[in-house]
Amino acid sequence: MSGSGTAAEEKAGSRQRSQVKVNEYKENENTDYVSLRPIQTTVLGKTAKVYLTPFSLNTYKLGQFKCPKSLLEKNSNNEVMCKKTEIKKTCRMLLTPKMKATSSKTESTVQKPSLDINTESSKLLYKSTSDVVILSDDVESSQDGESDEDNTPGLDDFSGLSPYERKRLKNISENANFFASLQLSESAARLREMIKKSKPPESKRKKPKKRENEIGCRRSMRLLKVDPSGIPLPETPTQPTPEEDENPLLPPGPLEMVPENRDDNSELLKGFLLTWAEMSKSSSKNTEQKLSSIKSYKANLNGMVINEDTVCKVTRGAVFSVALHPSETRTLVAAGAKSGQVGLWDLSQYPKEDGVYVFHPHSQPVSCLCFSPANPSHLLSLSYDGTLRCGDFSRAVFEEVYRNERSSFSSFDLLAEDASTLIVGHWDGSMSLVDRRTPGTSCEKLINSSMRKIRTVHVHPVHRQYFITAGLSDTHIYDARHLKPRSQPLISLTEHTKSIASAYFSPLTGNRVVTTSADCKLRIFDSSCLSSQIALLTTIRHNTITGRWLTRFQAVWDPKQEDCIVVGSMAHPRRVEVFHETGKSVHSFFGGECLASVCSINAMHPTRYILAGGNSSGKIHVFMDQESC
Incomplete structure (x- = not known):
């Protein structure tokens, strides 16, 4: 079917x-x-x-x-x-x-x-x-x-x-x-499960276990603080570092001139300070003085020499400022150090160590020193710690001129020749007008500028109402008669691409301005007319990269020859260079074995052919004519 x-x-x-x-x-x-x-x-x-x-x-x-x-x-x-x-x-x-x-x-x-x-x-x-x-x-x-x-x-x-x-x-x-x-998918799933279950062997290398009785590498018994016999050494008491001593501010008010490098010998100190107090300027500053020719100027510079007696360690730490006493009979040099010290050196003393006295009027670097034009026995010093003091050698005391604990000072200059009024620059970009004629404490007027930082302040030598400031990458010229809490500069120099270390007017006429920038260029401007934009005249290529451990270069004018500038150099062999305002090299100071380091800060004597340069280890190198030696 x-x-x-x-x-x-x-x-x-x-x-x-x-x-x-x-x-x-x-x-x-x-x-x-x-x-x-x-x-x-x-x-x-x-x-x-x-x-x-x-x-x-x-x-x-x-x-x-x-x-x-x-x-x-x-x-x-x-x-x-x-x-x-x-x-x-x-x-x-x-x-x-x-x-x-x-x-x-x-x-x-x-x-x-x-x-x-x-x-x-x-x-x-x-x-x-x-x-x-x-x-x-x-x-x-x-x-x-x-x-x-x-x-x-x-x-x-x-x-x-x-x-x-x-x-x-x-x-x-x-x-x-x-x-x-x-059923291929089921077989693949089973295979994946089998692969997951079988873990691959660990590829990491296992660290060998340390043996308890294993002998380790040799170590210094001095670093382990162990006596050669194996007995532990007693712990040494910790001593405060110099930086810890520098941080606290010194008490306000006058400070006595007590040297740090001398024993209590009041007779020697009195004799030393009396020498500085009796020194006075023999001739007044002549603004109508004619410049000497470059040929004669070069000849005078060639006669300046250095030897072992004109090189001495004056301060502890790097030199941040140098000033030459205007005396024509004695060679007196003042140096401000990073440690807050102020060193005085009389080159007429022999041995040279006997002519050095070191004081400590500040707790932080001393960035600016100036002898008062009205009374050369007064030495004005400004520090990062926010204090401005005046060392009076006749009274053997450091008076306090101006103090501001809320801000740090960078530079100052005299608005009046009698040093009665001053302009003070702050690191935060603000400025202060200080009037010393007020009895008791000085009167101040705080001005907030458009600059983020101020490194140097310099007053025009003829028209003293004008002053120039150098900051991060800008240089401004202000008029002191029209300063307000929020002041705008009269003129701005915008040719700089990096931070500026300094800006100074020429010493006799003020017709030139020299700036030192971190872009390895020295610039010279025409400041003969301050009513319009200042023109750039010359640019001099110069290595200004000093690094971390050296004080920054600051090109300054020679008071005797205002068309020439003096600046330190990083070149080998070590030297100090002099340039003309046109950019041509005028002279180079070589010292051989006596000048084996970089002189970052330099100063020229206002009337004599004397050059003082300070390095970052506290030494002062002095070049002078053979007659003065």
């Missing part, structure tokens, strides 16, 4: 199909053939079922599964009716002689079908050779325009597609179902 029912289903499913004998497609009776295409059967309710047979791809090449284009392309009517023999050859290529079974763990098991199975199972599952014949008939009938509703259920939705496209979609779905049956 089952056989007849199956035959009836085949007759209903293939209405216009022709039967082809199976024997024509067999070449060998002992060879088993398996169809690569699953059989689609129609069940009640027209539900399509697909039966898949797993097989191994190990023994086949990819090219064997390519169907010839003649079966898939839609050609003319003559090409549609192709020979059955060609279809037979194609079917033989699709039939596999053998199916090898693979491992049950890694691959799906494949059973070897044969043609000896019962008729009912072969009709429902695999129809080996007859399937291929039916497939060939389907191709012919579909190309003739006949429908294939019974054998291809589910394709009614694609009625608008061509037969080739419907076959192609059918193959794609069958291949997808086949690969899904292989």
Whole structure:
């Protein structure tokens, strides 16, 4: 009954199909053939079922599964009716002689079908050779325009597609179902879990354990503070460093002149201070003095020499300021140090160490020193600690002129020749007008400038209402008569690209301004007319990069020859250079073994040919003419 029912289903499913004998497609009776295409059967309710047979791809090449284009392309009517023999050859290529079974763990098991199975199972599952014949008939009938509703259920939705496209979609779905049956994603997930579980060996190198009795490297017993016999040394009491002593501000009010480098010998100190007090300026400053020729000026500079007696260590630490006493009978030099000391050196004393007295009127660097033009026995000193003092040698005391603990001072200059009024520059960019004529404490007027920092302040020698300030990268000229709490400069010099160390008017007429900048250039401006913009006259290339441990260079005018400037040098051998305002080199002071360091701060005597230069170790080098020596 089952056989007849199956035959009836085949007759209903293939209405216009022709039967082809199976024997024509067999070449060998002992060879088993398996169809690569699953059989689609129609069940009640027209539900399509697909039966898949797993097989191994190990023994086949990819090219064997390519169907010839003649079966898939839609050609003319003559090409549609192709020979059955060609279809037979194609079917033989699709039939596999053998199916090898693979491992049950890694691959799906494949059973070897044969043609000896019962008729009912072969009709429902695999129809080996007859399937291929039916497939060939389907191709012919579909190309003739006949429908294939019974054998291809589910394709009614694609009625608008061509037969080739419907076959192609059918193959794609069958291949997808086949690969899904292989369960490749589950196998990959299992492999990933296995890889995660097996951790790779650690590549980091384990540090060897230290042995308790292992002998370490040798160490200095002095650094370990251990006696050679192995007994620990007693702890040495900690001594305060010099920097700790410098930080506290000194008490306000006058301070007695007590030398730090001398014992209590009041007689010698009195004699020394009396010499400084009796010194006075023999001739007044003549602004109408004519300049000597460059030729005679060079000749005088060539006569200036240095020797061991004119080199002496005056202060502790770097020299930040130098001043020469205007006396024409004695050579007296004052030096301000980074440590807050003020050293006085009388070169007429022999040995030279006996002519050096060191005082400590400040707690921070002394950046500016000046002998009072009205009374040369008064030495004005300004410090970073916010104090301005006047050393009176006749009274042996350092008086306090001005004090501001809220701000740090950088420079000062005298607005009046009698030193009654002063202009003080602050590091934060502000300025102070100080009037000493007020009894008791000095009266001040604070001005906030547009500058972020002020390094030097200098007053015009003729028109003393004008003064110039040097800051970070700007130089301004102000009028003291029109200063307000928020004052704008009268003139600004904007040619500088980096920070400026100093700016000074020429000493006799004030017609020139020299600036020293960190861009390795010395600039000279024409300041003869202060009502308009100042013109740049000369630019002199000069190495001004002193580094961290050396005091910054400051080019200054020679008071005797206002068209020449004096500046230190980084060149080897060490020297101090003199330039003309045109940029030409006038003279270089060499000292051989006596000048083996950089003199950053230099000062010229106002009337005599004497040059004093200070270095960063506290030494003063003095060049003078042979007659003075």
